[in-house]
Amino acid sequence: MSDQNVPLSRRQILRDGLWTASLTACGAAGAALAALSRRDSYVWQINPHKCIGCDRCATHCVLSESAVKCVHAYSMCGYCDLCTGYFDPDPKSLDTGAENQLCPTGAIRRRFIEEPYFEFTIDEKLCIGCAKCVVGCSAFGNGSLFLQIRHDRCLNCNECAIARVCPSQAFVRVPSRQPYLMKDQI
Amino acid sequence: MTDTNDQKYLLQQNPWYQASAGSAIVSGVFAGIVLTLLLIQTYHIRWTDPKQTDKLAALRKSYQSGPADEILAEEIRQKDTRQRRAQYARLQFVHRGSVLFVFWLAAFVGSLTWMRSFRQKLPHPVRQTDLSIRQIQFADRSRLAVAMALTLLGGGGLFVALRPGQPPTSGAAEQEFATGQAEDRPVFASWEQMKQNWPVFRGPEGSGVCPFEKIPTQWDGPSDQNIRWKTAVPLSGHNSPIVWDKRVFLTGASEKKQQIFCFDADNGSLLWNGDVPVSTDPQRKEMSILEETGYAASTAATNGAYVAAIFADGQVGCFDLTGKRQWVCSLGVPASAYGYAASLTVYEDRLIIQMDQDYEPGASKLIALDITSGKTLWQTERPVPNSWSSPTVVQLNGRAQILASGSPWVIGYDPADGKELWRVECLGGDVAPTQVVSQGKVFAVEPYTHLVAIDPAAPSEEGTPGRLLWAAEGSIPDISSPIVSEQLVWTLDTGGTLGCYDIRDGSKVYAQDLDAMFQASGSLVDQILYLQSTKGKMILLKAGSVFEKVAENELGEEIFASAAFAPGRIYLRGTHHLYCIETKL
Amino acid sequence: MKDRFGKINNGSAAVLLAIGAFAAGFTGYVLLDRANHSGKRAGADYRYPIEELAKIDPAKILYRQVGTAIETGMESAAAIEADWAGNFYVAGDRAVAVFSGDGSKRRDIPLVSEPTAIGVGEDGLIYAGLSDRIEVYSSDGQQVSAWAPIHTALLTAIAAGKTDVFAADALHKIVRRFDKQGNPLGLIGAKDPDRNIEGIVVPSPYFDLLIAPDGLLRVVNPGRHRIEAYTFDGYLEWHWGRPSVGLEGFSGCCNPIALAALPKGGYVTCEKGLVRVKVYDEEGNLVGVVAGPDQLGWQEPLRVCEKPEDCISRGLDAAVDGQGRIYVLDQSKNVVRIFEKK
Amino acid sequence: MKKSAAKTLIVLIILFWTGLAGGVRRLPPPQFETDYQIPTATEPPPRMSVWDPADVAVLFGALLLSSWLTLKKRSRRWIVGLMIFSLAYFGFWRKGCICPIGAVGNVSLSLFDPSYALPAAATAFFLLPLLAGLFFGRAFCGAVCPLGAIQDLVVLHPLMVPGWMETALRLGAWLYLALSVLYAATGSGLLICRYDPFIAFFRLSPNSLLWLLGLLFLAVGVFIGRPYCRFVCPYGLLLRQAGRLSRRHVTITPDECIHCRLCEDVCPFGAIDKPTAHWPAEIFARDRRRMIFLFVLLPVLVAVGGWIGYRVHPALAQGNPTVALARQVQEMESGRMTELTDPIKAFHTTGTSVGALYAQRDQVLQKFAVGGTLVGAFVALIAAGKLIAVSIHRVRTDYQANRAGCLSCGRCFAYCPRQRIADKPESAGNRGSEKESAV
Structure with missing residues (x-):
């Protein structure tokens, strides 16, 4: 028995040493990481000034229905009768007929306010984030329509599947205190 | 062994086992059905829906392009609604279906687990034959397996690393590879062969000294005297011709096109022209290109097997001498105040590019590309701002060196790896003249300020290699490079003042106003200076310590390029034509 | 019953098989994922056909650019005007820069604040609009007068006639009429059902006007996509123009943004968004195109910008000289392009 | 009324002036005659970060509970219960995010990218299971990890994977770990999260291709216990090392091993070590020589690995968005690619020069050159370590759980007769209860 005890205890000492070292390493790593850490968590968001309005937000989200949707900065809107974000490029008439609408899912609502102004709102349930209206509005109008990640849907994946394919690398992490980058506020 | 059938019988009698088996079957079937439906829906969402919307889009397009067709509009509305409903229903199904699937799958797994609990067998240890053999076997197999896995990983890595079309390692990188076999052609000519040609800007060592005989001293462009041929150059450029054997090369570019031209040296016919694609970088449109510089200011270079050209947007193209494009690479649009102008040079199989530009520190580089493939062989950072002088490959102190000037240094580099051999601080401002070499000394010019002589072999006062020998002032050029003989150095400024200094x-020694404007660098041929004014007049002077005019020859066209020489011939590029001058018998 | 070793051996075959299947599946997955990564797009109906709209039949382009674009040297050029002789005046950066027709700058007239509009009278006087007021300079750069500021206005265009000066106020969507001394004479274009005036709609700060050779005002009504003709007293005579992304109409939400009159009759219009400069005759029929997106260096509608203000798309302004040469100011690139009939 | 109109006007003027000052050419919104109020867009908030500490607390509690269950309570049933809870909470409720496995990426990223702010929750999730591992073995893998739990519950017909095969296959996991760190450190993406096989399950998003990957893992997992944990999981490798050193560890028997061999084959993960035989002396001598040879060979292997890693780095770097973009731009420049892709279009609108992009690319490539070399050398080092390890012969007298490989699932407890006695000595012969506790 005593023969075996010697190597065993040597191994035990080695193990104890390694264990203490590992624990110390964990502690040190904890301290170092704590210094790097922020209490605040971060969430994904689209910087609307970097978005080029491709349709990948509609197709690449891990959710069956994208967490990216169109948002309207009303204070930037011209309230145009001929809204290029709402109407087909060359509408036959300025009415709400499906044949004149730009949005393939009919997610934009048009409401008359007073001559000659109309209000355009997004029906988020229908919006799929394809950015067609965003291109229309930005090309001809004030660019008040833009894409944002809606945090009631976003799961805040560690590796955002859309961020990975975004051609202009417009996806950024923002502090969860200010989870939106509204075009009229930045 | 014996109780298997009994066990089976017992199990079949057990109602709980029956129940577990039943629920496993039911949940399994349901899970399968839901999964199938989900897959079908996913297929639809991925494949059918886009096609449907495309159909609708086509319908809309026809509606928009035609007159207001109410029936068509109605059809669009209906299709639109139907499609949206279908899409919505599908999404709903996917949401609910996935929950259902997870539920049924859990139920399936749960009932299988339950079922299994009835069939749990008691462990049945068997006497082991020889433990030690098995353990040794285990160790051996582990060893083999790990070694195999390692080999597999390593082999896979090597396969990825060595496969053709390998992505760039760094620098210029990704090129277009020639389809032809590069192997059976010589990769470069010997130094002796280089010296029998005019392969780079201002000749083999870039000093403008012509070793050839029977160079004409009399000609007249307008009256065609001694003009062997004259050919129009399709695209303009201020770069100089280079000559290899029976071919003359030069380049030209416009805002939309960049080409290298190959002319037959004997009759001037255009043998081929090769395109170097224009950079699609938006910076290209915003490049500040002065008219004096143009898009093709850099002279091409050849090593006897390949010819390469660089343009103002940093696009480099390489061709073999028959005009087959070998590769193109882009170095990015250089940030240069007056436009990129450094000429290329070659050393054996490598193409040397002096990319001095005005980005942040680290943007200026001396780059050597493999002329056969365009791969970066080495690149050395140069801590200099943009310059317009060209690199030259010279034989100094018994070895080949690359020289490059840029404020405030003249630096010698090792062509093998780009390591710095020596540097001397002696320059300033916008350096445009190119350094020249004679008798083991280097002569360089700081525009408008001074002409310097450097002995690269001697140590400086601080002990670093390279010593400044002297600096001369007065009538110092801003564009054209000096000319040096064995005793004298000449400089020629834009305003036409010729300075002659003791080497x-x-x-x-003297200074003389030539009463003409000069931009091109002159040449020294057999004790005669050849100086071409911008108006097209070539002034020939005795290369002695006394000013003595030999001849004045008109070309009849403006000249911004330096002359190239071949035995008995001068190649001169005017603004529109390339001339071959040869004394007619 | 299987023997213990037998079980293990069978197992390892099965395990190998399973691992093989798994490896195959995983590789397949990675390949699918990579293909998917680049390829997965929504259908054509989910994309705005902006590139198709930008195409213009080359046969319709009646003008060609003279030389290269002339750098104004300004950080933000706001407006351009040309005189009969072919000099042109660019307002921007707290100055009015006077150029001769070949593009060389003749002088800079410094201003106290950023100009938003410019007008040049037939008498050679330069009217610089500084958001809410007008300053008048002689052609050699001396200040002639500075008019009283209007309480809140954004003057985007000035037209100086023989006796009257008109200024377009984009903030109030109205045309202001002054006499030559700067005394206000009245407002034109306000919504007035009695006079059958629907009102001017200016959703973006582009609002232009000019005095036509026939003695009537031509005012751009961008929100309604038309050009309206008013008398100096503010009566709307007629209007022309219709919205369409097609070549003959005015595209987008609010176009045209700028207007200039050709010496031999007809008008030059500028559109933003899908940038187009076109020529119409007196009746409002399309004559041809001066320059389209390709000629004006148009980029994608959405750009990637580090700073939001870089992303703001800016417009064009146009002026015509006595020879009918068209000067187009590109506000985003701060260059002037000169176009001549082919 | 008048006052409010004046107020609106002032607001409008301020809006306008601030707008113009920033160079923004935009008019204020229309002045409505009706009393229309300009709405503002809704901003549904994200999950509040106050819940992050709650997650950490749940993790902490679950780790303690799991440790207690495996070391003291020794009940597979309770462990299964905790597994189901963890699967429900961390998996389906918290959608598998954040998980300690993925936190490896976050931690590496934060170490190399100072601009990336590591959430405190990620730090806690990364460290807590490791700490628990140092004290109590792989308590996290056993009943807390949702990925482990979902796989553990489908182990229905486990086949024995030969130990040598497992040893070799784990080399792939080491490579995966090294690559994940490399990708995270170079800012090229979080590989572990990108290829997390069960994430689509947890998020119930069958549109994703990952759903198929999850199904594949589950299907294989019926026959090969916990394939992800054993052959892929990079975090598991760290926990293995923690388990090796752990203060206390799962034991098969509550007290002493009686060498009944009943537990011998019951571990579906092959983590039960058998007692060793007496090794013949010549084998000892042979393996000692072999070990010395391997130690000599070690630097060579590491150097070769590093060299291969260096050679592979350009291919690896293609996963970086900057490198991929630069490659596209380069193909465009050389005229080989003619169709403008969206990334190239987007790049051109930025106004950045191609040269600047290439400079950026070169920087990334340099990082990859260093990183690739390290990855190659590291994997070679691990492999060499494995080779050396099989040449060392330890002496074991009892059946015991392999400290590194044991996943703390508690299956083996029920097979130990000593456990039966400890549990309910009176019902040892009761068949019904035996069946249940063997689940």
């Missing part, structure tokens, strides 16, 4: 101490 030993820089003392002024």
Whole structure:
């Protein structure tokens, strides 16, 4: 028995040493990481000034229905009768007929306010984030329509599947205190 | 062994086992059905829906392009609604279906687990034959397996690393590879062969000294005297011709096109022209290109097997001598105040590019590309701002060196790896003239300020290699490069003042106003200076310590390029034509 | 019953098989994922056909650019005007820069604040609009007068006639009429059902006007996509123009943004968004195109910008000289392009 | 009324002036005659970060509970219960995010990218299971990890994977770990999260291709216990090392091993070590020589690995968005690619020069050159370590759980007769209860 005890205890000492070292390493790593850490968590968001309005937000989200949707900065809107974000490029008439609408899912609502102004709102349930209206509005109008990640849907994946394919690398992490980058506020 | 059938019988009698088996079957079937439906829906969402919307889009397009067709509009509305409903229903199904699937799958797994609990067998240890053999076997197999896995990983890595079309390692990188076999052609000519040609800007060592005989001293462009041929150059450029054997090369570019031209040296016919694609970088449109510089200011270079050209947007193209494009690479649009102008040079199989530009520190580089493939062989950072002088490959102190000037240094580099051999601080401002070499000394010019002589072999006062010998002032050029003989150095400024200095101490020998404007660098041929004015007049002077005019020859066209020489011939590029001058018998 | 070793051996075959299947599946997955990564797009109906709209039949382009674009040297050029002789005046950066027709700058007239509009009278006087007021300079750069500021206005265009000066106020969507001394004479274009005036709609700060050779005002009504003709007293005579992304109409939400009159009759219009400069005759029929997106260096509608203000798309302004040469100011690139009939 | 109109006007003027000052050419919104109020867009908030500490607390509690269950309570049933809870909470409720496995990426990223702010929750999730591992073995893998739990519950017909095969296959996991760190450190993406096989399950998003990957893992997992944990999981490798050193560890028997061999084959993960035989002396001598040879060979292997890693780095770097973009731009420049892709279009609108992009690319490539070399050398080092390890012969007298490989699932407890006695000595012969506790 005593023969075996010697190597065993040597191994035990080695193990104890390694264990203490590992624990110390964990502690040190904890301290170092704590210094790097922020209490605040971060969430994904689209910087609307970097978005080029491709349709990948509609197709690449891990959710069956994208967490990216169109948002309207009303204070930037011209309230145009001929809204290029709402109407087909060359509408036959300025009415709400499906044949004149730009949005393939009919997610934009048009409401008359007073001559000659109309209000355009997004029906988020229908919006799929394809950015067609965003291109229309930005090309001809004030660019008040833009894409944002809606945090009631976003799961805040560690590796955002859309961020990975975004051609202009417009996806950024923002502090969860200010989870939106509204075009009229930045 | 014996109780298997009994066990089976017992199990079949057990109602709980029956129940577990039943629920496993039911949940399994349901899970399968839901999964199938989900897959079908996913297929639809991925494949059918886009096609449907495309159909609708086509319908809309026809509606928009035609007159207001109410029936068509109605059809669009209906299709639109139907499609949206279908899409919504599908999404709903996917949401609910996935929950259902997870539920049924859990139920399936749960009932299988339950079922299994009835069939749990008691462990049945068997006497082991020989433990030690098995353990040794285990160790051996582990060893083998790990070794195999390692080999597999390593082999896979090597396969990825060595496969053709390998992505770039760094620098210029990704090129277009020639389809032809590069192997059976010589990769470069010997130094002796180089010296029998005019392969780079201002000749083999870039000094403008012509070793050939029977160079004409009399000609007249307008009256066609001694003009062997004259050919129009399709695209303009201020770069100089280069000559290899029976071919003359030069380049030209416009805002939309960049080409290298190959002319037959004997009759001037255009043998081929090769395109180097214009950079699609938006910076290209915003490049500040002065008219004096243009899009093709850099002279091409050949090593006897390949010819390469660089343009103002940093696009480099390489061709073999028959005009087959070998590769193209882009170095990015250089940030240069007056436009990129450094000429290329070659050393054996490598193409040397002096990319001095005005980005942040680290943007200026001396780059050597493999002329066969365009791969970066080495690149050395140069801590200099943009310059317009060209690199030259020279034989100094018994070895080949690359020289490059840029404020405030003249630096010698090792062509093998780009390591710095020596540097001397002696320049300033916008350096445009190219350094020249004679008798083991280097002569360089700081525009408008001074002409310097450097002995790269001697140590400086601080002990670093390279010593400044002297600096001479007065009538110092801003564009054209100096000319040096064995005793004298000449400089020629844009305004036409020719300065002549003693090579030993820089003392002024004479200065003379030539009454013409000069931009191109002159040449020294058999004790005669050939100086071409911008108006097209070539002034020939005796290369002695006394000013003595030999001849004046008109070309009849403006000249911004330096002359190239071949035995008995001068190649001169005017603004529109390339001339071959040869004394007619 | 299987023997213990037998079980293990069978197992390892099965395990190998399973691992093989797994490896195959995983590789397949990675390949699918990579293909998917680049390829997965929504259908054509989910994309705005902006590139198709930008195409213009080359046969319709009646003008060609003279030389290269002339750098104004300004950080933000706001407006351009040309005189009969072919000099042109660019307002921007707290100055009015006077150029001769070949593009060389003749002088800079410094201003106290950023100009938003410019007008040049037939008498050679330069009217610089500084958001809410007008300053008048002689052609050699001396200040002639500075008019009283209007309480809140954004003057985007000035037209100086023989006796009257008109200024377009984009903030109030109205045309202001002054006499030559700067005394206000009245407002034109306000919504007035009695006079059958629907009102001017200016959703973006582009609002232009000019005095036509026939003695009537031509005012751009961008929100309604038309050009309206008013008398100096503010009566709307007629209007022309219709919205369409097609070549003959005015595209987008609010176009045209700028207007200039050709010496031999007809008008030059500028559109933003899908940038187009076109020529119409007196009746409002399309004559041809001066320059389209390709000629004006148009980029994608959405750009990637580090700073939001870089992303703001800016417009064009146009002026015509006595020879009918068209000067187009590109506000985003701060260059002037000169176009001549082919 | 008048006052409010004046107020609106002032607001409008301020809006306008601030707008113009920033160079923004935009008019204020229309002045409505009706009393229309300009709405503002809704901003549904994200999950509040106050819940992050709650997650950490749940993790902490679950780790303690799991440790207690495996070391003291020794009940597979309770462990299964905790597994189901963890699967429900960390998996389906918290959608598998954040998980300690993925936190490896976050931690590496934060170490190399100072601009990336590591959430405190990620730090806690990364460290807590490791700490628990140092004290109590792989308590996290056993009943807390949702990925482990979902796989553990489908182990229905486990086949024995030969130990040598497992040893070799784990080399792939080491490579995966090294690559994940490399990708995270170079800012090229979080590989572990990108290829997390069960994430689509947890998020119930069958549109994703990952759903198929999850199904594949589950299907294989019926026959090969916990394939992800054993052959892929990079975090598991760290926990293995923690388990090796752990203060206390799962034991098969509550007290002493009686060498009944009943537990011998019951571990579906092959983590039960058998007692060793007496090794013949010549084998000892042979393996000692072999070990010395391997130690000599070690630097060579590491150097070769590093060299291969260096050679592979350009291919690896293609996963970086900057490198991929630069490659596209380069193909465009050389005229080989003619169709403008969206990334190239987007790049051109930025106004950045191609040269600047290439400079950026070169920087990334340099990082990859260093990183690739390290990855190659590291994997070679691990492999060499494995080779050396099989040449060392330890002496074991009892059946015991392999400290590194044991996943703390508690299956083996029920097979130990000593456990039966400890549990309910009176019902040892009761068949019904035996069946249940063997689940």
